[in-house]
Amino acid sequence: MTCKELQNLLYSARIDEFNPTDFEFLKHHLAECESCAAVFYKVSNAERILTRIKETVPRIPDEEALTESIIAAIAGFKRQTADVRSNTFFDRLYDVCSMKVVRIACTLVFLFCIISYMTMEYNDAKAIVGLEQRMGNQSVSNRAGVFYQDMNILDFLHGLYMLSNGTISSVELTKTLVLIKKADLQNLLKDYKTLDEASKVRLNAMYAEYIKEEPSLPFGSKNNSVEAAALQNEIKRLRMELERSNKTKERP
Amino acid sequence: MQNNIPIDSLETLVEEAQTGNIPAFEKIVRRHQAYAFAIAFRFMCDESDAQDIVQESFIRIWRHLHEFDLGMKFTTWMYRIVVNLCYDKIKSNKRRANVFTRSNNNPFVENCIGHIDLEQAFSDKETAALIRSLAGGLSEKQRMIFLLRDLQDLSIKEVSDITGMSESAIKTNLCYARERIRKKLESLKVCQ
Numbered sequence: 001m002t003c004k005e006l007q008n009l010l011y012s013a014r015i016d017e018f019n020p021t022d023f024e025f026l027k028h029h030l031a032e033c034e035s036c037a038a039v040f041y042k043v044s045n046a047e048r049i050l051t052r053i054k055e056t057v058p059r060i061p062d063e064e065a066l067t068e069s070i071i072a073a074i075a076g077f078k079r080q081t082a083d084v085r086s087n088t089f090f091d092r093l094y095d096v097c098s099m100k101v102v103r104i105a106c107t108l109v110f111l112f113c114i115i116s117y118m119t120m121e122y123n124d125a126k127a128i129v130g131l132e133q134r135m136g137n138q139s140v141s142n143r144a145g146v147f148y149q150d151m152n153i154l155d156f157l158h159g160l161y162m163l164s165n166g167t168i169s170s171v172e173l174t175k176t177l178v179l180i181k182k183a184d185l186q187n188l189l190k191d192y193k194t195l196d197e198a199s200k201v202r203l204n205a206m207y208a209e210y211i212k213e214e215p216s217l218p219f220g221s222k223n224n225s226v227e228a229a230a231l232q233n234e235i236k237r238l239r240m241e242l243e244r245s246n247k248t249k250e251r252p
Numbered sequence: 253m254q255n256n257i258p259i260d261s262l263e264t265l266v267e268e269a270q271t272g273n274i275p276a277f278e279k280i281v282r283r284h285q286a287y288a289f290a291i292a293f294r295f296m297c298d299e300s301d302a303q304d305i306v307q308e309s310f311i312r313i314w315r316h317l318h319e320f321d322l323g324m325k326f327t328t329w330m331y332r333i334v335v336n337l338c339y340d341k342i343k344s345n346k347r348r349a350n351v352f353t354r355s356n357n358n359p360f361v362e363n364c365i366g367h368i369d370l371e372q373a374f375s376d377k378e379t380a381a382l383i384r385s386l387a388g389g390l391s392e393k394q395r396m397i398f399l400l401r402d403l404q405d406l407s408i409k410e411v412s413d414i415t416g417m418s419e420s421a422i423k424t425n426l427c428y429a430r431e432r433i434r435k436k437l438e439s440l441k442v443c444q
Contacts, residue, residue: 008431011430011431011434011435012426012427012428012430012431013427013430014430042434042438043434045437046433046434046437046438047434049382049437050402050433050437051405053263053379053382053383054402054403054405056375056376056378057286057290057298058289058290058293058294058376058379058380059286059289059376060285060286060289060303060306061288061299061303063282063285066285066303066306066307067278067281067282067285069276069307069309070281070285070306070307070311071277071278071281073307073311074274074277074310074311075274076312153278166276166397172320
């Protein structure tokens with residue numbers, strides 16, 4: 001052990017905490033080294049003062065008064081013993097909630113709910129991003145049309161509105177509705193020959209409405225306008241067929 | 253107040269107190285309030301604060317006595333409560349905390365120490381002045397560790413149980429605190 005190490009030890013440890021080897025070294029070394037002996041002298045003096053501080057046990061000015069004030073304070077409390085605590089429902093509930101297992105279980109359930117919710121939100125966001133990427137170049141009407149197959153009209157309109165971030169105009173909405181009607185009409189015409197009277201009446205009404213809203217066509221797309229024109233011709237042909245059929249029925 | 257506890261061992265008193273027996277608890281208070289006061293006084297260096305802490309400690313002990321595990325040492329549990337309240341008091345009392353941080357160059361303290369007669373027993377005020385001066389520059393934890401180990405003579409294990417720190421951390425902080433305090437004593441020239 002060097003002088004520096006011994007001096008550090010003298011400052012940081014008490015003599016009674018020295019291990020036997022260090023103590024033996026200290027005894028022999030102090031006789032030879034003036035520097036370490038000086039440090040030992042200073043530390044011993046410091047230790048003497050600290051011992052004196054330790055021996056000076058602070059005394060409570062009025063022990064009796066302090067005891068009485070403590071007892072008076074606790075006498076005012078409800079006795080919180082285990083028996084008393086378990087008497088009421090809320091005390092029992094408190095005891096149960098204080099249990100470590102219950103606290104851990106509640107934390108786990110809470111974490112599970114949070115993680116599930118976050119996962120659902122993440123999946124939704126992922127689906128929307130995928131959809132956006134797939135239909136980035138499509139019009140809002142066409143984008144909304146993707147959802148139409150599995151939705152009712154209200155869901156569809158809501159989806160359309162959300163996809164447009166609330167910026168969709170009434171013209172765009174009208175165009176979309178006409179597109180829906182056109183699609184309905186196409187489906188109807190596909191099976192025209194097997195239609196009953198009620199369906200034929202509905203077809204006429206839809207056609208009339210379709211014609212009425214036709215000025216807003218062809219929706220800015222060449223394909224749409226060709227399709228609309230073909231549809232228009234088809235409908236006219238069917239109407240004529242319908243009128244002929246009606247005239248035949250009217251003859252006696 | 254009736255005081256009819258037949259056996260006076262600490263364990264019995266604690267068990268009795270756990271059932272709501274106030275006289276038993278009063279005996280515990282009488283037996284241990286001086287120790288609690290010593291810790292609080294040496295840490296806070298203020299008589300009034302120390303009394304407040306002792307009172308609050310025993311009230312807290314009473315309120316949580318049903319949670320006390322009889323397999324544990326009662327005094328360790330009690331010291332832990334006192335120590336925590338000391339920390340709380342220091343935190344809530346910024347003025348006092350500032351006194352501690354300034355104490356290195358506090359002329360009042362220096363003057364007070366200059367008049368201490370090392371050959372006679374210290375008064376409480378002299379002790380407080382000395383501790384306040386010596387503890388200047390130490391963190392609250394270092395001060396508490398030094399106090400519990402070197403002034404209250406508790407073992408490293410007990411200090412560890414009370415403060416919740418590991419034994420190695422206790423030893424490291426204790427070495428640092430002792431070195432600072434001994435060098436401080438040198439610089440105050442009370443060792444010569």
